[in-house]
Amino acid sequence: MSATTSSPPDTAISSRGLAKSYRIATSGRSHDRLSEALVARVRRPFHRREFETFDALHDLSFDIPWGEAVGIVGRNGAGKSTLLKILTRITAPSGGRVELGGRVGSLLEVGTGFHPELTGRENIYLNGSLLGMGRSEIKRRFDDIVRFSGVEKFLDTPVKRYSSGMYVRLAFSVAAHLETEILAIDEVLAVGDAEFQRKSLDKMRDVAKDGRAVLYVSHQMQTVTTLCTSAMFLDRGRLVHHGTVDDVMAAYRDSFTSFRESQEDVRRRPGSGLIRFARVTTPEVREPVDDTVITFEVGANPEIVGKYFVTCHVRDQRGVIVTQCDSRLVSQWFDPSEPHGGEVRIKDLWLQPGLYTVDMYLCQAGVFDEWQAAATFEVLPHLPYPEVVIEDGIFGAVLCDFDYEAW
Amino acid sequence: MTTARIVITPPRRLNVPRWREVWEAREIFYSFGVRDIVLRYRQTAIGVAWVVLQPLVTAAIFAIVFGRVAGLPTGGVPYFLFAFAGTAAWTVFSGVLTRAAPSLVANQALVSKVFFPRVVVPLSVVMSVLLDFVVSLALFAVLLAVNGVNPGWAVLALPLWTLCALALGSGIGLAASAIMVKYRDVQYVLPWLVQVLMYATPVAYSLDAVPAGLSWWFEANPLTWLMECFRWSMLGTAAPPAWQVAGLLGASAVAVVGGLLVFQRREREFADLI
Numbered sequence: 001m002s003a004t005t006s007s008p009p010d011t012a013i014s015s016r017g018l019a020k021s022y023r024i025a026t027s028g029r030s031h032d033r034l035s036e037a038l039v040a041r042v043r044r045p046f047h048r049r050e051f052e053t054f055d056a057l058h059d060l061s062f063d064i065p066w067g068e069a070v071g072i073v074g075r076n077g078a079g080k081s082t083l084l085k086i087l088t089r090i091t092a093p094s095g096g097r098v099e100l101g102g103r104v105g106s107l108l109e110v111g112t113g114f115h116p117e118l119t120g121r122e123n124i125y126l127n128g129s130l131l132g133m134g135r136s137e138i139k140r141r142f143d144d145i146v147r148f149s150g151v152e153k154f155l156d157t158p159v160k161r162y163s164s165g166m167y168v169r170l171a172f173s174v175a176a177h178l179e180t181e182i183l184a185i186d187e188v189l190a191v192g193d194a195e196f197q198r199k200s201l202d203k204m205r206d207v208a209k210d211g212r213a214v215l216y217v218s219h220q221m222q223t224v225t226t227l228c229t230s231a232m233f234l235d236r237g238r239l240v241h242h243g244t245v246d247d248v249m250a251a252y253r254d255s256f257t258s259f260r261e262s263q264e265d266v267r268r269r270p271g272s273g274l275i276r277f278a279r280v281t282t283p284e285v286r287e288p289v290d291d292t293v294i295t296f297e298v299g300a301n302p303e304i305v306g307k308y309f310v311t312c313h314v315r316d317q318r319g320v321i322v323t324q325c326d327s328r329l330v331s332q333w334f335d336p337s338e339p340h341g342g343e344v345r346i347k348d349l350w351l352q353p354g355l356y357t358v359d360m361y362l363c364q365a366g367v368f369d370e371w372q373a374a375a376t377f378e379v380l381p382h383l384p385y386p387e388v389v390i391e392d393g394i395f396g397a398v399l400c401d402f403d404y405e406a407w
Numbered sequence: 408m409t410t411a412r413i414v415i416t417p418p419r420r421l422n423v424p425r426w427r428e429v430w431e432a433r434e435i436f437y438s439f440g441v442r443d444i445v446l447r448y449r450q451t452a453i454g455v456a457w458v459v460l461q462p463l464v465t466a467a468i469f470a471i472v473f474g475r476v477a478g479l480p481t482g483g484v485p486y487f488l489f490a491f492a493g494t495a496a497w498t499v500f501s502g503v504l505t506r507a508a509p510s511l512v513a514n515q516a517l518v519s520k521v522f523f524p525r526v527v528v529p530l531s532v533v534m535s536v537l538l539d540f541v542v543s544l545a546l547f548a549v550l551l552a553v554n555g556v557n558p559g560w561a562v563l564a565l566p567l568w569t570l571c572a573l574a575l576g577s578g579i580g581l582a583a584s585a586i587m588v589k590y591r592d593v594q595y596v597l598p599w600l601v602q603v604l605m606y607a608t609p610v611a612y613s614l615d616a617v618p619a620g621l622s623w624w625f626e627a628n629p630l631t632w633l634m635e636c637f638r639w640s641m642l643g644t645a646a647p648p649a650w651q652v653a654g655l656l657g658a659s660a661v662a663v664v665g666g667l668l669v670f671q672r673r674e675r676e677f678a679d680l681i
Contacts (some may be wrong), residue, residue, distance in 0.1 A: 059426070090519065090521070090678045091675075092417060092418050101412055113517055118446070126438045126439075129434035129435045158449075397426075
């Protein structure tokens, strides 16, 4: 952080000791109303409110050279979006220093500057200026923007009458014609429109090829691997790994493993512990169309009255529960007086390629054992269809078995 | 890449705006201003006529209530003209203030997702307020000619008083908009406060109508000085004393600097709070 560690001048982004902390009031409530704040001040004029600080980012130092497309990965709450918000200067850091080699444009939020009452033309100017384009710059690119968006006919119609597709296309083409030196894309915020995501990714490729710099926040290892030239792995606000995509992905995978390992210790697992899983296993790798088979072993506890049931959650990389398999639904109960082995077989579920974790529960009236990430498996990036036509994968939460017929 | 390097550091205690960035954001200022103007009268039946109608009706009501019913003095100027000049000037101040204050909260999607100097948002309301004032002035010029009133050379000082009204309004408006990000009370208190201020300031009545025992109270109000200056330039009434003119200029400067300081001090938390 001292002046001697100043960064080389030819980097796109240089960060030294970057930190962001939020203050959370611990003594008393936070005052949302002026009257409350005033009353509190009058009552205890010399009382200083106590705060607990929550470190969203902790001592981040890194350099990003020009021409790099950097993927930023990490679990939910790792600080990825906060980092992007600081780099795009939406929020201020609470410590450290960042140097940017140029303007940062973001595809975080397309169309935020759009006003529904204004026409397409007026919105192009408004949004362009918000993104940092000068009036002459917008004028110069105006025709390109309009052509790219394909809304020529409706330029003088208020955008509130646009279809949502037209709206997004116009918004995106304004952002896409912004020539900033650094481009930031947050996948989480860009979800919703498949077409738009595809266009953002294409745009990202072009930008990096031009020798500019791209930051890409993602949960999808697949896209990071195919599009990025290097990657950063954030964990609980710290930069754990910064290097080649392969190394970072390995570290990211390991983090899942280490969490899994911590959960193998029964003392760290939630639940009453009257009865616990001894082992949960599943094949590590599978094809999308394969059955998911999870085998488990449970100990015995003769003191438990009545039978218990088993339930299992399959989560994708974002932590979304893809499916729940509760043994009660198929009227399977287990007798606690003796140890059991068993298996869950999930049939006819075609999973998207990616990493999945399995959470296992032993329950009766309450939870005996809750084993998060009891097993993990990877679905290989092979699409189970006879033809390969789409390069980046297929949209949707899951894949499905479908047919077309022509009449 | 020859662009100047941008340095991001934690804000200091005294967070002075980066003037170069504010200057570069003039396009945004302009776009916001145009947006406000275009939006206000789109999908309205008589559109821009509202700009003309509002001050006319307000002035007429004031002329009836204060001139006819209460029979207050104006120093020889027709009451309608007197009230019109007062409301037009007052609207510059109150218009900027009441539109600037909710502007940040109204644009919260932008504030939490796009970067640009935040000061631009509350300041951009100046454009639409000025446009209204210019329209009112044109109408006022016609009214002056019809009534045969000549304000004389004092009219040349009008831009200065307009600047003061803008400074007072935007200074308080900046502070109010920043405080409103955290405390939404402002949106309820402010309109009421502006109304109270309007009656406490000689807008629709003249300072001569104020009882002598209370007049020191009125004369201590910077907005009174503002109204006196405006009326001197618009109606050719007696020139305000020099201390009032000096006081007005001082108060305007204090309002702008103070408002900016309050705003900049809170700017760092906008995106986290809004």
